[in-house]
Amino acid sequence: MSKRIGIVDVAAAAGVSATTVSHALSGQGKMSAETRERVSRIAAELGYAPNRIASALRRQRSSIIGFVSDQIAISPFAGQIVLGAQDAAAERGALLMVVTSNSDPRVEAQQLDALVAQQVDAMVYARMSHRRVAAPPQLLRQPAVLIDAYDPDSNLDSIVPDERQIGRLATDRLLAAGHRVIVHVTVDEHEPAARGRIDGYLDACAEAGIRARVIRMPGLGDARAGREALARALAEHPETTAAFAFNDPMAMGVYQAAATRGLRIPEDLSIVSVDNLEIIASQLRPALTTVRLPQYEMGRFAIARLFELLETGERTGDRRVRLACELVERESVTAPRTQLTVTHP
Amino acid sequence: MSKRIGIVDVAAAAGVSATTVSHALSGQGKMSAETRERVSRIAAELGYAPNRIASALRRQRSSIIGFVSDQIAISPFAGQIVLGAQDAAAERGALLMVVTSNSDPRVEAQQLDALVAQQVDAMVYARMSHRRVAAPPQLLRQPAVLIDAYDPDSNLDSIVPDERQIGRLATDRLLAAGHRVIVHVTVDEHEPAARGRIDGYLDACAEAGIRARVIRMPGLGDARAGREALARALAEHPETTAAFAFNDPMAMGVYQAAATRGLRIPEDLSIVSVDNLEIIASQLRPALTTVRLPQYEMGRFAIARLFELLETGERTGDRRVRLACELVERESVTAPRTQLTVTHP
DNA sequence: TGCGAGGGAAGAAACGTTTTGCCGTTCCGG
DNA sequence: CCGGAACGGCAAAACGTTTCTTCCCTCGCA
Numbered sequence: 216m217s218k219r220i221g222i223v224d225v226a227a228a229a230g231v232s233a234t235t236v237s238h239a240l241s242g243q244g245k246m247s248a249e250t251r252e253r254v255s256r257i258a259a260e261l262g263y264a265p266n267r268i269a270s271a272l273r274r275q276r277s278s279i280i281g282f283v284s285d286q287i288a289i290s291p292f293a294g295q296i297v298l299g300a301q302d303a304a305a306e307r308g309a310l311l312m313v314v315t316s317n318s319d320p321r322v323e324a325q326q327l328d329a330l331v332a333q334q335v336d337a338m339v340y341a342r343m344s345h346r347r348v349a350a351p352p353q354l355l356r357q358p359a360v361l362i363d364a365y366d367p368d369s370n371l372d373s374i375v376p377d378e379r380q381i382g383r384l385a386t387d388r389l390l391a392a393g394h395r396v397i398v399h400v401t402v403d404e405h406e407p408a409a410r411g412r413i414d415g416y417l418d419a420c421a422e423a424g425i426r427a428r429v430i431r432m433p434g435l436g437d438a439r440a441g442r443e444a445l446a447r448a449l450a451e452h453p454e455t456t457a458a459f460a461f462n463d464p465m466a467m468g469v470y471q472a473a474a475t476r477g478l479r480i481p482e483d484l485s486i487v488s489v490d491n492l493e494i495i496a497s498q499l500r501p502a503l504t505t506v507r508l509p510q511y512e513m514g515r516f517a518i519a520r521l522f523e524l525l526e527t528g529e530r531t532g533d534r535r536v537r538l539a540c541e542l543v544e545r546e547s548v549t550a551p552r553t554q555l556t557v558t559h560p
Numbered sequence: 561m562s563k564r565i566g567i568v569d570v571a572a573a574a575g576v577s578a579t580t581v582s583h584a585l586s587g588q589g590k591m592s593a594e595t596r597e598r599v600s601r602i603a604a605e606l607g608y609a610p611n612r613i614a615s616a617l618r619r620q621r622s623s624i625i626g627f628v629s630d631q632i633a634i635s636p637f638a639g640q641i642v643l644g645a646q647d648a649a650a651e652r653g654a655l656l657m658v659v660t661s662n663s664d665p666r667v668e669a670q671q672l673d674a675l676v677a678q679q680v681d682a683m684v685y686a687r688m689s690h691r692r693v694a695a696p697p698q699l700l701r702q703p704a705v706l707i708d709a710y711d712p713d714s715n716l717d718s719i720v721p722d723e724r725q726i727g728r729l730a731t732d733r734l735l736a737a738g739h740r741v742i743v744h745v746t747v748d749e750h751e752p753a754a755r756g757r758i759d760g761y762l763d764a765c766a767e768a769g770i771r772a773r774v775i776r777m778p779g780l781g782d783a784r785a786g787r788e789a790l791a792r793a794l795a796e797h798p799e800t801t802a803a804f805a806f807n808d809p810m811a812m813g814v815y816q817a818a819a820t821r822g823l824r825i826p827e828d829l830s831i832v833s834v835d836n837l838e839i840i841a842s843q844l845r846p847a848l849t850t851v852r853l854p855q856y857e858m859g860r861f862a863i864a865r866l867f868e869l870l871e872t873g874e875r876t877g878d879r880r881v882r883l884a885c886e887l888v889e890r891e892s893v894t895a896p897r898t899q900l901t902v903t904h905p
Numbered sequence: 906t907g908c909g910a911g912g913g914a915a916g917a918a919a920c921g922t923t924t925t926g927c928c929g930t931t932c933c934g935g
Numbered sequence: 936c937c938g939g940a941a942c943g944g945c946a947a948a949a950c951g952t953t954t955c956t957t958c959c960c961t962c963g964c965a
Binding site: 907913914915918920924925927929930 | 936937938939940941942943944945946947948949950951952953954955956957958959960961962963964965
């Protein structure tokens with residue numbers, strides 16, 4: 216491990232001052248193209264790598280963005296958000312510093328302090344499911360945005376999926392296939408995500424002039440809830456031909472309950488859900504048609520917004536950004552057995 | 561955003577020199593307990609947060625550990641490894657800087673360079689499935705370890721799951737339940753993970769004196785492969801009562817194929833697999849008995865090893881560490897229908 | 906009383922950049 | 936031919952710590 220070579224070594228080798236090297240490499244200042252080129256070449260030859268620590272100290276700008284999330288382990292969502300954020304940061308010459316509190320507030324506080332000490336330029340505070348939160352005070356020392364979370368008491372920017380549009384999109388897909396008896400199996404509507412999706416479902420039903428049938432289950436939505444929900448749905452609405460599930464695990468439960476009853480998917484029951492968990496959606500048989508949450512985009516958008524705040528001190532647009540989602544078509548939707556003939560007036 | 565307060569502000573407020581503040585806060589140097597206590601108190605009152613950038617520059621030690629992984633999005637594994645590494649790093653006052661290349665070598669090189677520029681003290685290079693790799697040159701500038709990967713050409717430390725023990729453990733579980741006809745559905749044995757698990761399976765079969773029946777499928781192991789594998793297994797070995805699947809998605813396929821044939825799990829077919837993907841294993845019905853990979857432990861171990869290298873320049877123990885795995889009991893294993901009576905001699 | 910030891914604290918240098926201000930040279934127009 | 940702008944480049948200060956060295960003072964002992 217030989218001594219790291221620095222700007223002065225390059226300067227010596229090129230027979231110029233450190234200042235000139237700095238200028239040459241950063242494209243600042245006035246200098247002959249010849250010198251600039253020669254210095255750059257020598258730097259490359261020597262394998263010079265800038266020391267971002269020194270640079271950060273001098274410039275009072277670390278080019279590091281802190282990314283705090285409550286979970287990274289459990290949900291594959293996190294990864295996509297981080298990826299989007301990382302890509303966007305890299306495009307701007309910044310690096311992400313990701314920490315996960317595993318939902319422990321004490322750990323979270325420690326980590327936030329560590330990020331502050333690290334002089335991060337800005338912070339992203341991400342939740343892995345849409346939540347209302349109280350933003351920790353460390354977020355207020357530098358620009359910060361929330362992902363999948365909002366805090367009505369602070370004026371931090373917030374980036375969330377457009378839950379209502381999700382409900383709309385999923386239901387419209389089933390309507391478009393010709394279904395008229397569509398149940399929505401979901402969870403407690405205190406979940407912001409559930410609330411929004413229900414609203415979207417209701418909108419779509421109202422517009423289509425069909426009856427809304429919402430089955431609410433306790434908990435956060437897993438296969439068990441999906442199984443029980445389908446049982447209830449069929450008991451209450453035996454004529455059901457399609458289901459819109461709150462998330463992919465619930466959809467998996469619906470598959471299981473359908474199999475138990477000898478209902479085939481999609482011939483007897485069409486399903487649309489939300490999450491696009493690759494590991495479920497594409498492994499189920501038939502593969503699950505589901506709404507993809509815009510995780511990658513949320514990550515990107517967060518960083519873009521942060522740089523906007525860093526560079527201009529101002530933000531454009533809304534404080535609360537809802538990103539639209541898209542449907543991923545697979546195989547779990549088809550027309551109902553007794554297709555309604557649509558009469559064009 | 562008021563000016564950040566630094567060590568000199570504390571010094572001024574306490575009527576001492578910056579040196580003394582530094583000593584007081586770090587517990588270095590000789591000084592009266594009274595001064596030390598007073599300085600600490602004043603620092604706390606002023607809300608002093610150390611500037612780790614400045615500290616890093618002076619000490620030539622950033623206390624940042626780079627963590628490079630090929631994937632973070634797709635697999636929930638990554639999260640656990642990162643979590644383990646993060647916890648271990650936090651215990652030692654270090655921070656993790658996680659980057660994901662998304663398996664793009666160009667991106668990876670860029671990110672490695674960025675980490676080098678960031679003056680990371682050490683690096684973790686993680687793959688999300690057990691692989692042979694060629695370690696990139698940037699890893700050699702500071703201590704580094706590989707996770708779920710090994711490079712026979714470098715002398716970097718390597719931390720991997722004990723694949724052979726996995727095969728052993730899973731097969732033994734089925735043997736213990738009384739099964740004598742156990743198929744192993746797996747993938748191409750060029751996968752290091754597959755190779756090791758097959759060996760463990762063969763060991764267990766040999767020791768139990770039963771015939772080994774390995775079904776190899778192309779690809780990396782998904783539900784489709786699992787379905788086809790079970791079909792082949794039953795064609796070749798109709799008397800099969802138990803299956804050991806390479807991973808959870810394949811096990812999911814086995815469930816699907818079993819359902820198609822009217823085989824009940826576990827009554828007609830017991831299953832053990834590997835991964836413990838929460839989202840599959842606990843959502844399947846019956847819940848899947850599966851081997852948990854020691855991700856968290858691998859993360860922790862990697863950091864521990866790195867600090868060993870940083871502090872002593874030496875390592876203890878093996879260059880290639882295989883961590884043992886444990887079985888997570890759920891509901892997919894029971895005794896075979898026609899139980900063999902074990903005669904004690 | 907003189908002297909050395911040693912505790913407590915301060916001064917100053919150093920880490921590797923970036924940036925400000927300045928200096929010498931050239932070139933142009935008046 | 937002179938004044939001044941434009942240009943190319945350099946010296947030095949600054950960023951906030953840590954650490955090496957020095958300094959002062961007190962205390963104990965001969």
